[in-house]
Amino acid sequence: MQLQKQGIRVFGISESFASRDWSVLCGVVMRRDLHIDGFCFGKVRVGGMDATAEIIRMTAVLDRQDVNAIMLNGCVIAWYNVINPVEIMEITGLPVICVSYKDSEGLTGHIRHHFPGDEERVRRYENLGERLSIPVKTGLSLFARGYGCTEQEVRHLCRIFTLHGKIPEPLRVARLCARTVMQQTRTENSPIFS
Template sequence: MVKQFIRALGVDDTSFQLRADAYTSIVGAVYRGRGILEDVLTSIIEVDGLDSTEKIVEMIKGSKHLNQLRAIFLSGITFGGFNTVNIKELYQVLKIPVIVILEKKPDYERIKVAASRTKNYDRIITYIKEAGEVTPVQTSKGRIYIQLSGSNINNALKLISLFQVNSKIPEPLRVAQLIAKIFKRENTLIKSS
């Protein structure tokens, strides 16, 4: 059984201008249960770089929430263009289940073509393969697609449903997306917290 007031983190990225911005920000929203926003974490990542996994780890380890978090929800595995999160490494380092939430199934052929234009193509493809199958799941709020590290589908579904309020997207991730959109409109780089 999953406790009602556990904490989870949702992570999304802010926008950037292609070929103009070298860096962009990631935003993390820490929630306790489905209704209490406890903290907002930020970090800066390189556009199309290889530091998103490291920056998420640093963001969490540098917060007071490291030993409190029971799940990390990611809005996909790529941030800042093709700065791809290694979800296996993220789980191995933090020992917190990683649940990637997608609203639609990725088109991997298009992703491979786009990624081939980056300097880190081989690493990107490796991380995508290591992230495992994208699994469709039905929640009480609607169908989503997930990838997992450190959890099985049953436990992931319990965590997802615990944090769903009015959307199929878990609240920590939904709020991280909303906060990131503010900075997308302002085109602002957020200083690391």
């Protein structure tokens, strides 16, 4: 990854869910200078195991050769829909960075409680690996895991894209867009959930 490039682009993906069944995903392509030059949307089942396939599909639909990395707002979304970042990296050919914001002792116990006997979900979660604590220029810290990139690259990308608080801009914008789409679907019975 050429981090010195001014035109480095990240595909940031975040979710919003208020439905019992579906969660909306939004992907935002953002350059290092914070220009936005692409969007796409998807949906995953709440409590499902389809997030990995949907993120791969969104990346393929986006069809951008100029994206340098995928940044995800967490590795576990939509009520324990556990993402496999290694599979995303291998299929898309792009490094993947999963960002989270709170210290945690882990989710294995919660997964076993809510999904008894689902050892595949537990295994996928436990294979995610350790998170890095990354102080950003706002004086706060976030947590991140990187796949297909070095620890230095993970730290650098998180720092250059985090301007306020501790949420990197591509993820903050994607979350706002996903939330807006979710609100629209609740008020207009959009076919996105049919």
